[in-house]
Amino acid sequence: MYIATLFLLVSTALAAPNHDLAPRQSTQKVTVDLTKRYQTIDGFGFSGAFQRANLIVNLKEPKQSEVLNLLFNRTTGAGFSIVRNGIGSSKTSQNDWMNTILPNCPATPAGTPEYKWDGKDSGQLWLSQKAWGYGVRTFYNDAWSAPGCMKTNGNDANGGQLCGVSGTNCKSGDWKQAYANYLVKNIQLYADSGVTITHIGFLNEPDMSTSYASMQSSGTQAAEFIKVLRPTLDAANLTSVGINCCEATGWNIASQHASQIASAGALPLVYAITSHEYTSRISGVMGTKARVWQTEYSDLNGGWSTAWYANGGSGDGYTWANTVFNGVVNSNLSAYIFWEGVQDRATNNNNNEKLILVDGQSYTVSKRLWAFAQFRVVRPGAVRVGASGGSNLKSGAFVNSDGSVAVVIINTGTGAQTVSVSLSGASSVNPTVRAWYTDNTHDMSETTVTVGSDGVASASVPGRGMISFLVSPAVNSTGPAI
Ligand SMILES: *[C@@H]1O[C@H](CO)[C@@H](O)[C@H](O)[C@H]1NC(C)=O
Numbered sequence: 277m278y279i280a281t282l283f284l285l286v287s288t289a290l291a292a293p294n295h296d297l298a299p300r301q302s303t304q305k306v307t308v309d310l311t312k313r314y315q316t317i318d319g320f321g322f323s324g325a326f327q328r329a330n331l332i333v334n335l336k337e338p339k340q341s342e343v344l345n346l347l348f349n350r351t352t353g354a355g356f357s358i359v360r361n362g363i364g365s366s367k368t369s370q371n372d373w374m375n376t377i378l379p380n381c382p383a384t385p386a387g388t389p390e391y392k393w394d395g396k397d398s399g400q401l402w403l404s405q406k407a408w409g410y411g412v413r414t415f416y417n418d419a420w421s422a423p424g425c426m427k428t429n430g431n432d433a434n435g436g437q438l439c440g441v442s443g444t445n446c447k448s449g450d451w452k453q454a455y456a457n458y459l460v461k462n463i464q465l466y467a468d469s470g471v472t473i474t475h476i477g478f479l480n481e482p483d484m485s486t487s488y489a490s491m492q493s494s495g496t497q498a499a500e501f502i503k504v505l506r507p508t509l510d511a512a513n514l515t516s517v518g519i520n521c522c523e524a525t526g527w528n529i530a531s532q533h534a535s536q537i538a539s540a541g542a543l544p545l546v547y548a549i550t551s552h553e554y555t556s557r558i559s560g561v562m563g564t565k566a567r568v569w570q571t572e573y574s575d576l577n578g579g580w581s582t583a584w585y586a587n588g589g590s591g592d593g594y595t596w597a598n599t600v601f602n603g604v605v606n607s608n609l610s611a612y613i614f615w616e617g618v619q620d621r622a623t624n625n626n627n628n629e630k631l632i633l634v635d636g637q638s639y640t641v642s643k644r645l646w647a648f649a650q651f652r653v654v655r656p657g658a659v660r661v662g663a664s665g666g667s668n669l670k671s672g673a674f675v676n677s678d679g680s681v682a683v684v685i686i687n688t689g690t691g692a693q694t695v696s697v698s699l700s701g702a703s704s705v706n707p708t709v710r711a712w713y714t715d716n717t718h719d720m721s722e723t724t725v726t727v728g729s730d731g732v733a734s735a736s737v738p739g740r741g742m743i744s745f746l747v748s749p750a751v752n753s754t755g756p757a758i
């Protein structure tokens with residue numbers, strides 16, 4: 277059996293105490309262990325929900341293509357691999373609301389619904405089609421609420437519950453099956469337009485009631501609906517569409533959802549337990565058998581910032597590099613999805629809940645986008661493997677399905693370091709090693725990788741910078757790649 281250990285030798289260039297001394301080199305070693313296999317990665321993404329996608333639709337060329345490339349291009353942009361769409365529930369498109377395909381329900385749950393599809397879906401269909409063109413194949417359509425006519429409060433906003441789940445008693449009856457049919461219709465409409473929806477959600481922050489689309493649910497009530505939705509998807513030949521649940525406002529509630537769904541026997545019907553990070557941050561590992569996705573988070577309070585490192589605040593790109601790293605490396609997440617990809621200046625006092633500010637016909641890119649770009653070397657289907665060692669360094673390693681190995685490293689020190697990647701112990705023949713880095717003045721810039729005769733590859737990463745290595749597939753290897 278083949279030795280599955282890759283050594284990363286990290287040389288730290290320490291500043292000389294005075295100018296008479298040459299800089300000293302101290303070597304740190306990060307060990308990548310390909311035999312230690314953890315979760316499978318589904319990808320990284322963002323949303324264009326609540327009509328934000330229209331900001332890109334309305335951009336003129338060449339700016340429109342520039343923004344799309346920043347989001348989806350795998351060689352020049354963030355290379356995002358997941359789009360999270362909002363399934364509208366509102367009767368109108370006033371404010372930034374997402375309109376529903378069922379403005380009026382039939383008189384009874386068994387009646388024939390009259391769906392009205394506008395072919396736009398608040399700009400999200402267009403965005404999804406463009407994403408498809410860039411090779412994105414993971415589309416997560418998620419409803420914030422059922423249409424109001426299916427709910428206890430008769431309104432898609434202001435909380436309320438789905439008629440038919442335990443604890444409800446609606447005069448109009450049980451709308452669980454009708455809601456499942458409605459979600460299937462959304463998937464079919466996207467399929468008719470060339471976009472295969474791979475994941476479906478039916479809640480958003482169900483532990484909260486808001487003045488816009490919102491529907492409340494416990495994990496137990498969600499399980500009741502999941503038991504209706506799964507066979508409905510299967511009967512529509514949508515067996516490969518995964519059900520995600522339940523978009524809790526924070527990790528603590530998501531963990532409750534996971535255990536309630538498991539107690540109700542519905543966990544095998546769930547693809548991913550989904551959490552946001554607003555009311556409690558992701559920490560530790562949830563310990564569920566389902567995959568876990570972080571599906572919506574952003575800095576809602578900070579004033580618009582494009583900085584990589586200003587002061588370590590919640591909008592800094594560097595902070596986001598650490599946030600995403602924590603999710604996928606420390607907390608076993610299979611996906612990390614930011615909130616809005618783009619937003620205008622007027623909304624929420626021009627805060628940091630977007631990656632790109634689109635202001636009429638101009639746009640500005642934040643370093644949060646480049647934090648995600650550093651993870652673009654990790655492709656959907658990658659398996660996280662062991663990586664350890666090195667002071668002032670955080671490292672994560674992933675084997676992509678094409679056999680390449682991605683190693684993402686954050687330099688938490690304030691000084692530049694030379695990172696040396698040694699391929700000793702690997703059976704790769706002349707692997708190609710490339711590396712890219714981001715700091716205050718670089719955006720996923722490719723940097724020179726020097727490969728010595730001993731097979732040691734070196735690259736430099738600035739203080740508080742992030743560097744991503746991609747080691748090309750090994751040729752002629754009999755074991756795992758490299
Ligand atoms: C990504 O950007 C490169 C460089 O500009 C370009 O050649 C390529 O066509 C872009 N990819 C897509 C899918 O548009």
Ligand SMILES: *[C@@H]1O[C@H](CO)[C@@H](O)[C@H](O)[C@H]1NC(C)=O
Pocket residue numbers: 513
């Ligand atoms: C079901 O879906 C598969 C692809 O997912 C397709 O090949 C097949 O034709 C579909 N069958 C029906 C009855 O629609």
Ligand SMILES: *[C@@H]1O[C@H](CO)[C@@H](O)[C@H](O)[C@H]1NC(C)=O
Pocket residue numbers: 314315316561562563564565566567568608610
């Ligand atoms: C990590 O997630 C996977 C599913 O992606 C699961 O099978 C595994 O048990 C999880 N590991 C831990 C420690 O919870």
Ligand SMILES: *[C@@H]1O[C@H](CO)[C@@H](O)[C@H](O)[C@H]1NC(C)=O
Pocket residue numbers: 705751752
């Ligand atoms: C790699 O494999 C190919 C085809 O199997 C073979 O021709 C070639 O000699 C091998 N190269 C090395 C360096 O082993």
